[in-house]
Structure formats: structure tokens, C-alpha cells
Amino acid sequence: MQLTKLEMKNFGPYRGEVKIDFKAKEDKNLCIIWGTNGSGKTHILKALLWCLYGCDPTGSKKKQYGTERDAWEFIYGTYLEDQMPPEPYMHVNLFFEVDTKESKKPSQYVVKRSVSPRTPNPMNPTQIKCDFEVIKDGRQSDSPREEIETLLPLAASQFFMFHGEEIRAMSQKHAEETHKAIELILEAETFRQGKEDLSSIARDIDSDLDDERRKSGGMGELLNLKKRLQERIQSLESECLLCKNEISEKKRQLESVEEGLARNEESKTLKEKNDQSKERLKANEEERRKILDRRGDLINDLPAKMILPELKKILKEKEERHKKREEQRKTILELKGRLQLAEEVVSLKRCRLCGRPITDEERKHIEEERRAYERKIRELEEGLEEEDPTYYEIRETIAAIQSSEMNFEQFKKDLRENALSHDEIESSLKEIEGKLSESKIEEVRTLMEQKERLLTEKGAAEERLANYMRDLDEQKKRLENALKMIESREKHDNIKENLERQYDLATRCISAFESVLDRLSDVRRRAIAHHATEVFRKLTNKPEEYDRIEIDEQFNVSVMDKNNNIVHRENLSTGERLVVALSFILGLKQASEKVAPLVLDTFFAHLDEEHFENIVKALPKFADQVVLILTNLEYKNLKEMAPSSFFKHVAETFQTVRDTSEFKSHITKSEEVN
Amino acid sequence: MAELPTTISVSKVAYRMFRAMCKGTEESEAETSEKPSKKRGKIASEKVFSNATQAFLVAVAVGVLRNKREKTSEDTAQLIRGEYLRKDKNHNYFKQLIKSKFDAKTDHEIVDFMVQFSEAGVRELYDEFHKTGDIDFVRLAKLASLTS
Numbered sequence: 001m002q003l004t005k006l007e008m009k010n011f012g013p014y015r016g017e018v019k020i021d022f023k024a025k026e027d028k029n030l031c032i033i034w035g036t037n038g039s040g041k042t043h044i045l046k047a048l049l050w051c052l053y054g055c056d057p058t059g060s061k062k063k064q065y066g067t068e069r070d071a072w073e074f075i076y077g078t079y080l081e082d083q084m085p086p087e088p089y090m091h092v093n094l095f096f097e098v099d100t101k102e103s104k105k106p107s108q109y110v111v112k113r114s115v116s117p118r119t120p121n122p123m124n125p126t127q128i129k130c131d132f133e134v135i136k137d138g139r140q141s142d143s144p145r146e147e148i149e150t151l152l153p154l155a156a157s158q159f160f161m162f163h164g165e166e167i168r169a170m171s172q173k174h175a176e177e178t179h180k181a182i183e184l185i186l187e188a189e190t191f192r193q194g195k196e197d198l199s200s201i202a203r204d205i206d207s208d209l210d211d212e213r214r215k216s217g218g219m220g221e222l223l224n225l226k227k228r229l230q231e232r233i234q235s236l237e238s239e240c241l242l243c244k245n246e247i248s249e250k251k252r253q254l255e256s257v258e259e260g261l262a263r264n265e266e267s268k269t270l271k272e273k274n275d276q277s278k279e280r281l282k283a284n285e286e287e288r289r290k291i292l293d294r295r296g297d298l299i300n301d302l303p304a305k306m307i308l309p310e311l312k313k314i315l316k317e318k319e320e321r322h323k324k325r326e327e328q329r330k331t332i333l334e335l336k337g338r339l340q341l342a343e344e345v346v347s348l349k350r351c352r353l354c355g356r357p358i359t360d361e362e363r364k365h366i367e368e369e370r371r372a373y374e375r376k377i378r379e380l381e382e383g384l385e386e387e388d389p390t391y392y393e394i395r396e397t398i399a400a401i402q403s404s405e406m407n408f409e410q411f412k413k414d415l416r417e418n419a420l421s422h423d424e425i426e427s428s429l430k431e432i433e434g435k436l437s438e439s440k441i442e443e444v445r446t447l448m449e450q451k452e453r454l455l456t457e458k459g460a461a462e463e464r465l466a467n468y469m470r471d472l473d474e475q476k477k478r479l480e481n482a483l484k485m486i487e488s489r490e491k492h493d494n495i496k497e498n499l500e501r502q503y504d505l506a507t508r509c510i511s512a513f514e515s516v517l518d519r520l521s522d523v524r525r526r527a528i529a530h531h532a533t534e535v536f537r538k539l540t541n542k543p544e545e546y547d548r549i550e551i552d553e554q555f556n557v558s559v560m561d562k563n564n565n566i567v568h569r570e571n572l573s574t575g576e577r578l579v580v581a582l583s584f585i586l587g588l589k590q591a592s593e594k595v596a597p598l599v600l601d602t603f604f605a606h607l608d609e610e611h612f613e614n615i616v617k618a619l620p621k622f623a624d625q626v627v628l629i630l631t632n633l634e635y636k637n638l639k640e641m642a643p644s645s646f647f648k649h650v651a652e653t654f655q656t657v658r659d660t661s662e663f664k665s666h667i668t669k670s671e672e673v674n
Numbered sequence: 675m676a677e678l679p680t681t682i683s684v685s686k687v688a689y690r691m692f693r694a695m696c697k698g699t700e701e702s703e704a705e706t707s708e709k710p711s712k713k714r715g716k717i718a719s720e721k722v723f724s725n726a727t728q729a730f731l732v733a734v735a736v737g738v739l740r741n742k743r744e745k746t747s748e749d750t751a752q753l754i755r756g757e758y759l760r761k762d763k764n765h766n767y768f769k770q771l772i773k774s775k776f777d778a779k780t781d782h783e784i785v786d787f788m789v790q791f792s793e794a795g796v797r798e799l800y801d802e803f804h805k806t807g808d809i810d811f812v813r814l815a816k817l818a819s820l821t822s
Contacts, residue, residue, distance in 0.1 A: 300764070303731040303732055303734060303735035303767070304763070306735035306739050306815070307767060309818060310775070390774055394774065397770055408812040
């Protein structure tokens with residue numbers, strides 16, 4: 001990569017368009033940019049890195065910027081409100097060329113990065129927008145970021161474009177910074193990510209494996225269950241077979257009994273008739289008992305019926321007396337009524353019907369009548385018949401006796417009919433028994449008993465069979481389920497085995513990966529040490545004392561003396577440590593195998609004369625293109641101390657100038673040294 | 675009112691007649707409540723009355739119907755217990771009849787009348803039973819209606 005041109009507008013302290021034409025050639029590969037402090041030197045390095053990676057490499061956050069918020073923080077955020085850029089727009093365009101293996105002619109790249117406002121006066125990140133594009137040989141790239149990363153990864157860029165402060169930091173905090181630098185050059189983060197990815201895969205597999213282990217467990221129990229179910233099914237099937245055989249046997253025996261009964265069909269009919277007649281006889285006797293029970297009731301009622309005429313006679317006599325008495329009572333009541341009326345008329349002295357007052361004559365007549373009534377009533381009451389309390393009792397008794405029914409005729413008739421029926425049944429029985437010999441009866445009875453017994457036994461066997469069949473169906477279903485579960489477990493077992501193999505493979509991959517990483521790290525470490533030693537030998541002012549630079553497994557960078565002893569850090573001077581750090585960085589640059597310009601920002605402070613001369617002498621050979629950013633003092637020293645051959649390699653010299661009246665910087669071409 | 679006598683006794687002759695016509699020679703009144711249906715086989719007609727109370731009351735009715743009474747000799751036998759007689763509805767009918775007709779005042783007097791009527795009635799019943807082996811109750815029922 002060869003830088004050809006840098007264009008900036010409104011970047012940092014610069015206002016308006018600013019250009020730097022690097023004009024690098026084969027023998028003139030140096031470009032010097034110098035200026036006073038605060039004139040914008042370091043912003044040239046920042047502009048390069050911001051354009052390529054969108055980041056602020058000098059800040060604490062060495063990360064890739066891309067969002068509007070980050071751009072705002074980096075660019076606008078540095079300004080106070082009254083120092084806002086007059087034009088809220090900035091861009092940096094970087095032009096460079098890259099040699100390719102495919103073509104003799106290098107590829108031409110233009111990288112453009114800009115920030116423009118979405119609103120006239122942007123006040124926050126949402127009001128600006130960032131653009132980034134890479135144009136290669138006149139064609140815009142679809143993936144600009146990847147394009148830059150391929151040419152010079154961000155991680156490696158700090159070994160090419162760095163600030164003097166960084167080298168000083170590295171020389172002070174030796175192990176930590178070198179460790180970080182080596183990790184960057186080894187792309188350890190990428191490897192760690194790769195290893196983490198592999199570990200994540202292994203963890204996923206392990207998790208799946210745990211699931212499968214759980215799912216495939218309990219196989220022994222299932223196999224036992226299967227065995228038990230199979231045994232039970234076998235036992236049930238044999239029981240069913242026995243039942244079926246028993247049923248068949250019973251059927252056969254029944255057929256035989258039926259045949260026997262058919263042969264004795266007549267006897268059977270007679271037997272049935274005989275049985276029926278016996279049943280009828282039994283019913284007849286039962287009926288006779290009931291009739292005779294009625295007889296008892298009839299006899300119980302008989303005495304009352306027999307004395308009924310006598311009771312009626314008594315009642316008749318009592319009734320005559322009763323009637324006579326009733327008539328007497330009626331007459332007395334009538335007379336009493338008349339007497340009461342007479343008394344009322346006499347006391348009121350008026351007629352009860354019309355209210356007319358009665359005369360004295362009439363009153364006398366009424367009083368006479370009243371006395372006659374009194375006399376008559378007295379006579380009648382004296383002659384009144386005595387009331388007979390038994391009259392009503394007897395009347396009720398008669399009514400009760402008459403209400404009870406006593407039908408001896410019906411009883412006799414029923415009894416006679418029952419006897420006739422009895423005789424008829426008995427004669428029928430005699431006739432049947434006459435026809436049916438005792439032996440036949442016995443045979444038929446035996447056969448019928450056998451039939452009944454066989455039917456019962458057959459029914460019981462059929463019920464048993466049905467129960468066994470039900471049980472069998474159930475056990476078969478259970479077996480089917482168990483087999484399905486076994487199949488599923490076996491499937492899970494296979495999956496488990498596969499996963500175990502995968503897990504084993506993943507862990508072996510991790511080990512292999514670690515091993516490769518270790519070996520690669522070792523090789524790189526040795527390569528870095530080798531390149532660093534080469535540079536160190538050119539730069540050191542004690543070549544007779546110091547032998548080489550070594551990097552141990554813990555990435556500690558040490559200087560070894562000629563006796564192969566470590567020269568302790570505290571025994572090195574500040575300048576020596578700076579030289580060691582520079583050697584190490586340049587070693588890393590070489591080890592990264594990338595071709596890019598070396599940009600050194602304010603690097604020469606703290607160096608003694610001899611080291612300064614050594615570095616200046618070797619500088620043109622450090623890279624194909626070297627950009628030196630110097631303070632005015634460094635530049636002055638350089639002019640005084642550098643040999644004239646050094647300036648032959650300088651292609652261009654620029655000066656950054658700060659206009660303090662307008663708070664802005666600009667770049668001017670400086671004098672031609674050669 | 676005086677209570678019924680504890681036992682009703684009749685002449686020994688009458689007693690034998692009653693017993694001949696009642697089922698069971700040693701039966702007690704409690705046993706007489708037993709249903710004839712519990713007898714084995716065909717019901718014998720020689721025992722026309724199911725119990726002595728029944729026989730006694732029918733005999734009293736025959737005596738009343740014939741208007742015949744016989745004095746009980748001193749040689750008597752216990753036929754039934756007064757308790758069973760009291761429980762029978764017929765006893766009340768006879769009581770009303772005897773009180774109205776013969777001016778009997780107490781239960782003892784009434785029972786005496788009943789015993790006298792039964793002494794007469796049982797002889798007629800037994801005569802028929804002895805001759806025919808049965809008693810024609812239909813005839814007796816008709817006799818009552820004819821008498822009226």
C-alpha cells in the first residue's frame with residue numbers, strides 16, 4: 001500500500017479543503033510533516049485512521065466507529081457550542097495504490113468518509129449522517145469495510161501508523177503492552193472466538209446429550225416390563241385355549257345329552273307333563289288351604305249371624321219403648337214452647353205476631369192456658385219412659401253383623417271344585433306314571449340334570465373366557481405401548497451415541513485448535529523476536545554489549561546480552577527502552593506480513609544522539625513508504641543531525657500552521673531539503 | 675264392672691265333646707291360633723273347629739237359637755281361658771244379648787249364661803259331628819235366617 005494523496009475538509013482544526021500529496025517514489029519514500037504543538041500534526045494521523053477505520057486511534061477507545069453517535073462524539077463532540085464548525089460538513093478522502101500479483105499495474109483506491117447534517121444546525125447524533133465508500137479502480141465496493149480489513153486489518157494498523165506516545169507507553173509497561181500487541185498480530189481474539197465457538201458447539205452437544213441420556217434412561221425397567229407382559233400374555237393365551245377346549249367339550253357333552261333326550265322324547269314329554277301335573281297338584285293344595293282358611297273365618301262369624309234374629313227381636317222391643325219415649329219428649333217440648341210463648345205475651349202485654357196490645361180478658365185467658373200447659377208438662381214428665389242405654393249399642397251391633405258377609409255356599413262350592421280339580425290332577429298323574437316307567441323317568445331326570453349342569457358349566461367357562469380375553473387385550477395394549485417406548489428409547493440411544501461421538505470430536509477439535517494456536521503462537525513469537533532483533537541490532541548504541549531481543553512464552557520482551565543473560569528493564573535507559581519498543585513494533589510489523597506505509601508521529605523525543613542517528617540512518621529501510629510527523633524541534637534536530645543522504649529519500653515536506661487569530665490550521669509545503 | 679273369670683269351665687261331658695270337635699287333643703289356646711295350612715297333606719275334616727273358643731261360641735249360638743240351657747254339673751273341666759273369650763268380638767254380641775234378654779248384670783253372670791247355652795248347643799253339634807263326621811254350617815246359617 002502506497003499513500004498518494006490525502007484530502008480533508010473541515011477535519012479537526014482544519015477549515016476548508018486541505019491536501020497532502022505524498023508523491024512517494026522508489027528512492028524517495030519519506031514524507032515529512034512538521035509543525036508546532038497544536039498546529040494539527042496528529043490530526044493528520046487521525047484523519048488517515050478515521051478515513052480507513054472510522055475510529056480515533058489516539059483515543060482510549062480504539063474501536064471501529066460506524067454509527068452517527070460515535071462520529072458525533074469523535075468529531076462534533078470535541079467542539080464547544082461557540083466553536084462548532086462553520087460548515088456542518090466534513091470529509092476525508094484518502095488515495096492510495098496497492099500492488100497486486102495479478103497485474104503489473106497497481107490497483108488505485110479511493111477511500112471516502114464523510115459526515116453531513118440532516119438538519120441545518122445539528123444538535124445531536126440523530127441529526128447527522130455518516131457515509132463511507134471505497135472505490136477500487138473506479139468501481140465502488142459493495143463491502144467497503146471488508147475491503148479495508150483485507151488490505152490492512154485494524155489490529156495491524158497500529159504497527160504501521162502510531163503515535164510516539166504509544167511507543168513510550170509500550171516501553172514503560174513492557175509485558176502488558178507487548179502481550180496485547182502480540183495478541184493483536186496473532187489475531188488471538190479471532191482464534192479465541194473460534195475456540196469459544198467450538199466450545200459453544202461442544203456445550204450444545206453436551207446439553208443435547210444430557211437430554212438424550214434422560215430420554216434413553218430406564219431401558220432395563222422397560223425390558224423387564226416387556227418380559228413380564230409377554231409371560232402374562234402367554235399365560236392368558238394358554239388359559240383362553242383351556243377355556244375354549246372346555247367350552248368345546250361342554251358343547252360336545254350337551255349335544256350328547258340332547259341326543260339322549262331326543263331319543264327319550266316321549267319320555268321327556270311325559271316327564272314334563274308329570275312335572276306340570278305335580279306343579280298343578282301343589283297349586284291345588286295351596287288353593288285348598290286358602291279355602292279352608294276362609295272356612296275358619298266363616299265359622300268365627302257364624303255365632304254372630306246365628307244370634308242376629310234374637311238381637312233383632314230385642315231391638316224391636318227396645319225400639320217400641322224408644323219411640324214411645326221420643327213421642328212423649330216431643331209433646332213435652334211442644335208444650336214447653338207454648339208455655340214460653342204464653343209467658344212472653346203476658347210479660348210484654350202485646351201480641352207476638354202483630355204487636356197489638358192485649359186486653360185484660362185476653363190476658364186472663366192466656367194465663368189460664370199457661371197454667372194448663374204447666375200442669376200437662378208435669379204430668380207427662382212424670383210418666384216419661386226411662387231411656388235404655390243398650391238400645392243404641394244393639395242397633396250398632398246388628399248393623400255390624402249385617403255388614404259382614406258370610407257365604408258358606410260359595411265356600412262349599414269352592415271346596416267342591418277344588419276337590420274335583422284335585423281328583424282330576426291325581427288321575428292324570430296316575431295315567432302318566434302308568435305310561436312312564438320309573439327307570440325312564442330316572443334316565444330323563446338324569447339327562448335333564450346333566451343338561452342343566454352342563455349349561456351352567458359352559459356359561460361359567462364362557463364368562464371366564466370373556467374375562468381372560470379382556471385381560472389379554474389389555475395386556476397386549478400395554479405390551480404395544482412398552483414396545484413403542486423401547487423403540488423410542490433405542491432411537492434416543494442411537495442419537496445419544498451420535499452425540500457422544502460429536503462431542504468427542506468437538507473436544508478433540510478444541511484440543512487440536514489449541515495445539516495449532518500454541519504452535520502458531522510459538523512460531524509467530526520467534527518470528528517477531530527475530531525481526532525485532534534485526535531492527536534492534538541496527539538501532540542500538542551498544543551493539544558490542546547487547547545481543548538480541550527475546551520474547552518468552554509469557555510474551556515478556558527481554559534484551560539479551562552477549563553472555564546470554566537477560567538485561568533487566570531497570571538497567572535500560574529510557575532511550576534504550578524506546579529503541580527496544582520500536583524494534584519490537586517493527587518486528588511485529590514484519591511478522592504481520594502486511595505491506596503498508598509507516599507513519600511515525602512525534603517519535604524522536606527522549607532519544608540520545610547516537611540512537612537518533614541510528615534510527616534516522618535506518619528509517620528509509622523500515623518500510624516502502626515512511627511518513628514522519630515531527631514537532632518543529634524534532635524537525636530542527638533532524639535537519640542538523642541527519643546526514644545529507646537521509647534527505648535524498650525525502651519526497652515532500654509539509655508544515656502545519658496554526659492561525660491563532662482565526663482558530664484554524666492549514667498545511668503548506670515546506671522548503672526542499674535536498 | 676266385674677271382670678271375666680280367668681277360666682271358663684264346662685261339664686266334663688261337654689268338654690270331651692268340644693275336644694272331639696277341635697283339632698289337637700292337648701292343644702292350648704296359643705296353639706289354636708296356628709293356621710290349618712301348616713298341617714301336613716290333606717286337611718282332615720274330623721276336626722271341624724280350629725280352636726275351643728270358636729267351638730264354644732258356636733255352641734252358645736246354637737243354644738241361644740234353640741233357646742236351650744243346661745245347668746252345668748259340679749264335675750267340670752276347664753275349657754278356655756277368659757282372656758281368649760274377651761278378645762273375641764262375638765263375646766260382646768253375646769254380652770249385649772244376654773244382658774238385654776236375661777237381665778244379667780255382671781260378666782260372671784253373663785259367662786254363666788253362655789256356659790249354660792253352650793252345654794245345650796254342644797250336644798246338638800256333637801250329635802251331628804258324631805253322625806256325619808262334619809257339621810253343616812250352611813244349615814246352621816240357614817237355620818238362623820229361618821228362625822228370624
